[in-house]
Amino acid sequence: MPYKVIALLIYCLFATSSLSYSAPFKIATFHFPPYEYTTDEGITGISVDIVKAVFKEMEVEFKLIELPWSRGLRAIKKGNIDCFFEVLWKQEREAYMDYAKEVLMPETASFFVLAKSSIQFTRGFSSLAQYKIGMRQDFSYGSSFDKSVDSNQFKIIIKRTKNEDLLRMLNTGEIDLLIGDKYGILYLYQRTFIRHKHAIKRLKPDVEDTPSYMVFTKQHDLSALRDQFTKALRQFKADGRYQRIINRWEKILQQNIIENTPP
Incomplete structure (x- = not known):
């Protein structure tokens, strides 16, 4: 009987852990317009639209939130969020975050x-x-x-x-x-x-x-999610959907982004 109780407890522990780290995944970004920023209609931007489209293609549920940059780094380190974008590579960050194998946004x-x-x-x-x-x-x-x-x-x-x-x-x-x-x-x-x-x-x-990436916390095993995201993002680039999103945003930003100063 004690062995059955122990086995049941172990099963419950792993089951709870599995549920905690499954979809919907908690994805965070930070205020960095025009790539990601919050409006009255929600979080938007060039990179946001790409991430949303890729996860929709993957058929993976997610919740998108905005955090201040430094708080986002702490959250991904502690495992309070599953994913964070768009993050530049630094060697010391690899200790607590796992980088996707494809560039999200240069x-x-x-x-x-x-x-x-x-x-x-x-x-x-x-x-x-x-x-x-x-x-x-x-x-x-x-x-x-x-x-x-x-x-x-x-x-x-x-x-x-x-x-x-x-x-x-x-x-x-x-x-x-x-x-x-x-x-x-x-x-x-x-x-x-x-x-x-x-x-x-x-x-x-x-x-x-400098290339920026989607990163995944190392507090949980999200290697499968990382690989799935990498594969889907590469396909988006190969079939032109990635560039079409960028082109659409360039039209939106054309009158606002200039080389020097406003007249």
Whole structure:
């Protein structure tokens, strides 16, 4: 009899565990327009539409939520969420998150300055070492920039959790440059420029093109879900559905995303 009781307890334990980690899967993203952001109608954006379409193709139930970036990293580490996107690769993150084997969305990091600024960027970070540079907390902008920050190549790095704060600081002169996504910063500026005194411009060339991914917590065994997502995403790219989603968003954003500053 005791053995039967123990066996029953073990069965219940594993059954409960299995139910806890099955669909609907809890997927989180963060506020990063135009890729992912929340409106009155819910969470939307370029990457959001791709993720929704891929999971629909997979016929897997999910719940999509938005979290602040740093909180999302903590949640995926603890296993409070199953998936998180769009995340750039960093070696230390592999200890607690499992990356999909296909790129979800390439991101391009660029420097932004006031339109009247004479600062130039010529691929070498040494030319910017004396300036105050703003960046998002716990954010990666590609391996080359990250290594320069880690090696203290820049004199002053100022970190904030929101790009809105960095734009304000750029306009007030608290920082000389900010680094951010080339579409995301201009998209945000177009919607907030009335509150800013000065126009901004994007420096060329870009800093780095960096792939971003869907990641899965390592607190649970989600390898099958990871592989299924990878396969479906690759098929979306192969048959053109991925590009059609991007093309549709480019039309929506055409009047808002420009190379330099609003007229």
